[in-house]
Amino acid sequence: MRNVKAAVCIKCGAEYAAGNDTYTCKKCGGVLEIVYDYDYIKSQLNREKLAARKDFSIWRYLELLPIEEGSRLGPLRVGWSPLYKTEKLGEMLGLKNLYVKDDGINPTSSLKDRASAIAVARAFHAGKDTVACSSTGNAASSLAGGAAAMGLKSVIFVPERAPQGKVTQLLIFGATVISVKGNYEETFRLSAAAIEKYGWYNRNAAINPYLSEGKKTVSLEIAEQLGFKAPDYVAISVGDGCTIAGVWKGFKDLYAVGLIDKLPRLISVQAGGCCPVNRAIERGANGRPAPIEWMDENTLADSIAVGAPRNGDKALAAIQESNGITINVSDEEILAAMRLLGRSAGVFGEPAGVTGTAGLVKAAGQGLIPADALVVSVVTGNGLKDVVSAQKAASAASGTMAANGGASNLLRIAPDMALLTEEFSRRGIG
Ligand SMILES: Cc1ncc(COP(=O)(O)O)c(C=O)c1O
Numbered sequence: 001m002r003n004v005k006a007a008v009c010i011k012c013g014a015e016y017a018a019g020n021d022t023y024t025c026k027k028c029g030g031v032l033e034i035v036y037d038y039d040y041i042k043s044q045l046n047r048e049k050l051a052a053r054k055d056f057s058i059w060r061y062l063e064l065l066p067i068e069e070g071s072r073l074g075p076l077r078v079g080w081s082p083l084y085k086t087e088k089l090g091e092m093l094g095l096k097n098l099y100v101k102d103d104g105i106n107p108t109s110s111l112k113d114r115a116s117a118i119a120v121a122r123a124f125h126a127g128k129d130t131v132a133c134s135s136t137g138n139a140a141s142s143l144a145g146g147a148a149a150m151g152l153k154s155v156i157f158v159p160e161r162a163p164q165g166k167v168t169q170l171l172i173f174g175a176t177v178i179s180v181k182g183n184y185e186e187t188f189r190l191s192a193a194a195i196e197k198y199g200w201y202n203r204n205a206a207i208n209p210y211l212s213e214g215k216k217t218v219s220l221e222i223a224e225q226l227g228f229k230a231p232d233y234v235a236i237s238v239g240d241g242c243t244i245a246g247v248w249k250g251f252k253d254l255y256a257v258g259l260i261d262k263l264p265r266l267i268s269v270q271a272g273g274c275c276p277v278n279r280a281i282e283r284g285a286n287g288r289p290a291p292i293e294w295m296d297e298n299t300l301a302d303s304i305a306v307g308a309p310r311n312g313d314k315a316l317a318a319i320q321e322s323n324g325i326t327i328n329v330s331d332e333e334i335l336a337a338m339r340l341l342g343r344s345a346g347v348f349g350e351p352a353g354v355t356g357t358a359g360l361v362k363a364a365g366q367g368l369i370p371a372d373a374l375v376v377s378v379v380t381g382n383g384l385k386d387v388v389s390a391q392k393a394a395s396a397a398s399g400t401m402a403a404n405g406g407a408s409n410l411l412r413i414a415p416d417m418a419l420l421t422e423e424f425s426r427r428g429i430g
């Protein structure tokens with residue numbers, strides 16, 4: 001890979017040759033970061049070249065990705081998700097320049113497709129026939145889908161609480177699914193032992209440094225879609241911490257090659273019932289975060305119910321380096337954000353998918369975001385993945401769940417126009 005210099009430990013700085021799929025530092029156990037030859041990339045890439053490209057997927061940014069020469073790239077169209085200017089939502093939050101990036105439109109309906117596309121390309125190039133990971137659900141479905149499209153087998157470990165929609169995706173994509181009777185931490189440990197034993201390609205995001213590189217494409221797109229401008233703020237939900245780390249890496253890379261001229265502040269949003277990353281920042285002193293302490297996984301936002309974040313160090317660095325803001329939200333605030341996004345923007349996100357927006361709502365309410373700031377909220381997963389939570393969100397609107405069949409704006413009625421007219425006039429509809 002001419003564009004990649006090395007994989008460097010973020011803790012001790014030890015360097016490893018790029019491309020040999022060393023995942024964690026052999027000296028200190030720290031996670032690695034992929035370091036690019038920015039001068040070389042500058043000589044290969046500029047705004048005009050990018051603007052002329054017809055490939056509207058993550059592969060339009062090949063110069064900034066850790067892909068070996070001659071690799072087979074997955075056929076699924078990952079990335080180039082829409083960036084909507086959400087006027088109505090912006091008005092409601094008092095933000096004049098609010099955008100929502102809907103990553104739920106990816107092939108398996110989450111941002112994780114970006115990372116899995118890199119994983120399957122690298123696995124295929126390395127001659128592996130089986131890929132594996134543990135996941136709260138979305139990394140799993142994205143890996144299974146990406147693997148299926150490349151003719152690879154997948155073995156997937158999920159905690160038993162993973163929503164049915166995500167497990168169903170796995171089964172449809174033909175993965176071997178191990179539903180672990182335990183929490184995410186236990187699931188992760190079992191997967192790590194099995195991957196080691198059987199020698200499968202390891203897509204465990206927190207330890208495979210190539211995967212943040214896929215996730216960072218969301219930032220490359222945001223900047224390009226804004227006309228090579230960095231937003232002032234980017235709100236994103238945080239579980240293991242790989243996604244926020246990827247988002248930060250994307251902006252840093254763009255800045256390093258001169259494609260943007262400033263960096264955004266990140267808004268790291270976690271569920272109050274499981275916020276070990278944010279808590280470490282909040283409890284920090286003298287410009288340093290406190291050590292991450294594990295927490296219970298107490299939130300309905302299953303994808304970010306990560307009590308022992310695997311990529312905490314990278315996430316903490318991203319929040320700190322970006323002069324970021326931490327916001328914790330309740331499950332009720334997450335459900336409210338699902339309704340708000342659906343009703344004001346036509347975007348349907350799963351609970352963890354809209355947690356960034358829930359945090360933005362709170363931050364805006366607290367006056368933390370200037371009205372004219374350029375703000376992007378990334379919706380990281382589609383609402384249909386977890387219909388049970390979506391139904392909760394819909395029916396929580398006015399507490400009429402039992403009375404009205406589960407949703408405040410759902411009318412159950414006999415096929416009778418007179419009854420319908422009566423109901424409409426009672427509700428002021430029409
Ligand atoms: C929809 C969704 N949002 C956010 C996240 C958080 O990403 P990370 O665990 O990398 O912090 C995940 C992770 O599974 C996810 O699936």
Ligand SMILES: [Zn+2]
Nearest residue numbers: 009012025028
């Ligand atoms: Zn190290």
